[in-house]
Amino acid sequence: MLEVKGLRKVYEDTSRTVEAIRDVSFCVGEGELVCIVGPSGAGKTTLLKCIAGLLAPTAGGVIVEATPVVGPPPAMAVVFQEYGRSLFPWMSVHDNVMLPLKQKNMPAARREELVRDALAAVDLKGVESAYPWQLSGGMQQRVAIARAVAYEPHVLLMDEPFAAVDAQTRADLEDLIRVLWRRLRVTVLFVTHDIDESVYLGQRVMVMSQAPTVIMEDVAVDLPDERTQLETRSMARFGELRKHIYSQIQLAKQGWRPPAG
Amino acid sequence: MSALGPLPRRIAVALALPVTLIAAWWITSAGSENFYFPPLQTIVQTFGKLWFSPHALSDVVPSLWRFSVGYLAAAFLGIAIGIPVGASRNLRNVLEPVLEFFRAIPPPVLVPVLILFAGIGNEMKALVIMFGCIWPVLLNTVAGVRALDEVLAETVRSYRIGRFARLWHFTLPGASPLIFTGLRQALPIGIILMVVSEMFAASDGIGFALVQYQRTFALPEMWSGIILLGIIGIVLSLIFRAIETRLLGWYHGLRQSQRAG
Structure with missing residues (x-):
């Protein structure tokens, strides 16, 4: 459905070059809801813009529905943080x-x-x-x-869409996304810096390292499909996943990254 | 800032100074024997006789026609050139020195030049007015297009909105607050150039009439012509403001909501 292969993005201008994304590869199956979580400055927005066809990657590429992305794909919609x-x-x-x-x-x-x-x-x-x-x-x-x-759209990309709303509204909007996703059977890629949000929403959570970005871990969220703010968030498993991802993010912040290959 | 008072109060505040000034002029000039400064009463009587007669149309109509053609041509060209220039950095780099040069030329000096190849007819006057009015429109349009919101531009791209819809629904409305600033600045420039071009070489028009009165020492008539120009300026600016309020209602509302929030 959506495939990111060996994606690399280096920003270059006359004075300096910044390697934002080193090497990112992953697949999202049709109808999946995948969250990408990472520390601030992890190149999350850069990655999302490359997938959305708004930014050309330096190397590697993105394939959506068997078509390589060279510009915004027709069956994709993006929701930005700055509503x-x-x-x-x-x-x-x-x-x-x-x-x-x-x-x-x-x-x-x-x-x-x-x-x-x-x-x-x-x-x-x-x-x-x-x-x-x-x-x-x-x-x-x-x-x-x-x-x-x-x-x-067949694919819905969301770039920290709830980062700028208050906590109460945010919980409502998270539930709205779960409802819409299940009803419309759309593939959702949801970028956030909020660990709780990623665990609550996703079927999978991909943890990003700091820039230059690689994927630290691809965590399967084995929580029941019926999620409610009150019950899901107080489950023991929710806490474990949250703790695991939290420690990964801490490692990422210290500059640790998985061995290449 | 204190809340705006009820309408009658606002009207009273707006009219207080003009009424005082007119009254002062009326009283101090009453019974004036000075040839150059006739009593306001005489000027007003002359005004009625002169400008409410069918004969006046032969001066006022050509003036307003030249103004309208020159101003609207400047508005159209300024926006039409400003949009591609604002959108392209390369085009800006190429054009900017030339634009700065042309902008630095005082438009009235073009009158003698334009007489040579455009004659002394309406075309020459409309060209002079256009040449003076185009710069504020052009430069503000360029600034307006440059200031278009990046997130909104990405939204337009990601939804694959076509060229024409992009221009009509995004570029033009997005730049419209600054375009209107340019159009407003061009308004008095247009009136000035209308009069100046008619003073040089013309057989009708308000500017032509003014010079005739001055040369024949018809002082009350001359003064009444000056008052007429002031009134034309106010009426044009009221018409302009009505159009602006209609088209930029969203902008003023947005600004107000941002200040409040």
């Missing part, structure tokens, strides 16, 4: 969700239906005509998620 900057402030909520659909060849009635359903799916009704900046941060991020959902 305030990823929504068009001059457009209503409705028009924000509608704009990408206008690029798709489909009857107008179908577009309207997709917008309506997507806004309903993220619990946003009655704000269609509002401007994004008239809404709270959590609601704005819901609009961005609705826009991604309406686009009917």
